[in-house]
Amino acid sequence: MALRQACGQMRVVRNRDGIIVRHLKALEICAGAGGQALGLEQAGFSHALAVELDSWAAKTLRANLGDEVVREGDVADRSVWDPAEYADQIDLVAGGVPCPPFSIAGRQRGANDERDLFAWAVELAGVVHPRALLLENVRGLSAPRFAAYRQHVLDRLEQLGYVADWRLLQASDFDVPQLRPRFVLVALRPEDWPFFSWPAPQPTAETVGSALKEQMSAGGWRHAEEWGRLANRIAPTIVGGSKKHGGADLGPTRAKAAWRELSVDGLGLADAPPGADALPPAVKAPRLTVEMVARLQGWEENDPRHQEWLANLAGGKTARYRQIGNAFPPPVARAVGQAIISALQHKGEGLSVAPRQDLHDGIYRVLSNSKRFLTSERILALAGERLDREGFEKRMAHLAEDFVIEVRKTQSGPAYRISDFKAFTGQAGHARHEYLRSSRSRVS
Known part of the structure; x- marks a missing residue:
């Protein structure tokens, strides 16, 4: 469907205060079940397109955003959608691209991981030419291991005409009773950047107990008050998991231990809250329902749009849990979205300065600025x-994960030169194509 037809069918957009705002068009990739989409909608964006690979998540998106703006399939497949059709017509490109390439729980292969879509998403800005770009990923991307990767992204965005910055945001700083750190990239055009500022933290006063006590008591459980006092901290990061790894539970062993300290059984999920005759939490800790997990992810009980979204959640318990568990918390997306809108509308005094560029890998900086072979x-x-x-060889090994490093023997010892970035940016011969073809049923 052409963009102008899709935009013609968009609903009226109201911000958090119910005020009608001008259509600001968002294009979202790797949209999942729509945690980011919901937050951006409430900030004041309307979706021109949302692309998602997982069939259950795509069904959830269609129910909440409308069939006309959702595409199901590989986001990099031109038969699913053509980025060129949206050129110069989008205010914001946003997405939560796959996290395993950067996850501390994984092998952190970065650009050498067939699942990496971060660099592809950056190149997408060069085709669509949005006014702003918003990408989020796991905390691991902020590690020293990926300093050169991050700098390459900033350099490439500068070449494409954007100013960009990274920030580690904690969900608990945006009234979400969960840790959930996310590493967020925002890029804007130079004329808009001076008006951008990262949203100020507003730490939550809620705990798992205060957030879920009412839901825990919905089945008549007599020990809900007692449980609420035991669950007196914010939640550890919820792990949605993937098609490769088991059913619906609250994460690996260390995560389950953290939940156990909150009197929550993390070995699985419940279909309903504890009944009236359920044992005390000290004897048998309760399990969370999907709805409880959603509350800890920032879906608010007193927000009709949040509850409408959850009512449209597609699939069985495992599919629904994975969609919620992998989501970007809506309140965090809303806060960042509002900051971007303020910048696009040039609100405020326009005092922001360009982000610092001196906190990245110095070895990469030297190699990327030179076309010559250089000794260590x-x-x-x-x-x-x-x-x-x-120490030098370790740093070079990290660089070699993400970049092609050429080595030449000289009289002074080995000399090095950096060449191609290994990440997938759309090239036809990349290993990602074979990975997706052979592993399609396990990719989520």
Whole structure:
């Protein structure tokens, strides 16, 4: 469907205060079940398109956003959608691209991971030309291991005409009773950037107990008050999991132990709250329902739109839990979306300055700025770093995960030059195509 037809069918957009605002068009990739979509909608965006691979999540999106704006399939497949059709017509490109390439729980292969879509999403900005870009991922992307990857992203966005910055945001700073750190990238055009500022933290006063006590008591459980006092901290990060790993539970062993300290059985999910005759929490800890997990992810009980979204959640218990567990908390998306809208509308005094660019990998900076082969001694001297041979080789091994490193023997020892970025950016011969073809049933 052409963009103009889809936009013609968009609903009226109201912000959090119910005030009608001008249509700001969002295009969302890897949209999942729509936690980010819901938050952006409440900030004041209307979706021109949402693309999602998982069939259950796509069904949830269609029920909440409308059939006309949802595409189901591989986001990088031109037969699913053509980015060029949306060129110069979108205010915001947003997405939560796959996290395993950067996850601490995984192998952190970065650009060398066939699932990595971060670099592809950056290149998408060069085709669609949105006024703003918003991408979020796991905390692991903020680690020193990915310093060069991050700098490459910033450099590429600058080439495409954007100013960008990263920020680690905690969901608990946006009235969500869960830790859930997410590493967020925002990019804007130079004329809009001075009006952007990251949303100020507003730490939640809620705990797991205060947030869920009413739901826990819905089945008549006599020990809900007692349980609420035991569950007196915010939740650990909820892990939605994937098609590869089991059913619906609250994460790996360490996560389950954290839930146990909150008197929650993390080995699975319940179909309903505890009944009237359920044992005390000290004897048998209750399990959470999907609806309880949604509350801990920022779906608010007193918000009709939030509850409408949950009512349209597609699939059985495991599919519904994965959709919620992998979502970007709507209140966080709403806060960042509102900050972007303020920048696009040039609200405020326009005092923001360009983000600092001196916190990244000095060795990468030297190699990326030189087309010559350089010895380790020369590289370290130009980078202003002091490393022994083992430390230098470790850094080079990290760079080699994300970039092609050429090595040449010289009289002074090995010399190095950096060349291609290994990440998938749409190239026909990339290993991602074979991975997706062979593993389609397990990709989520």
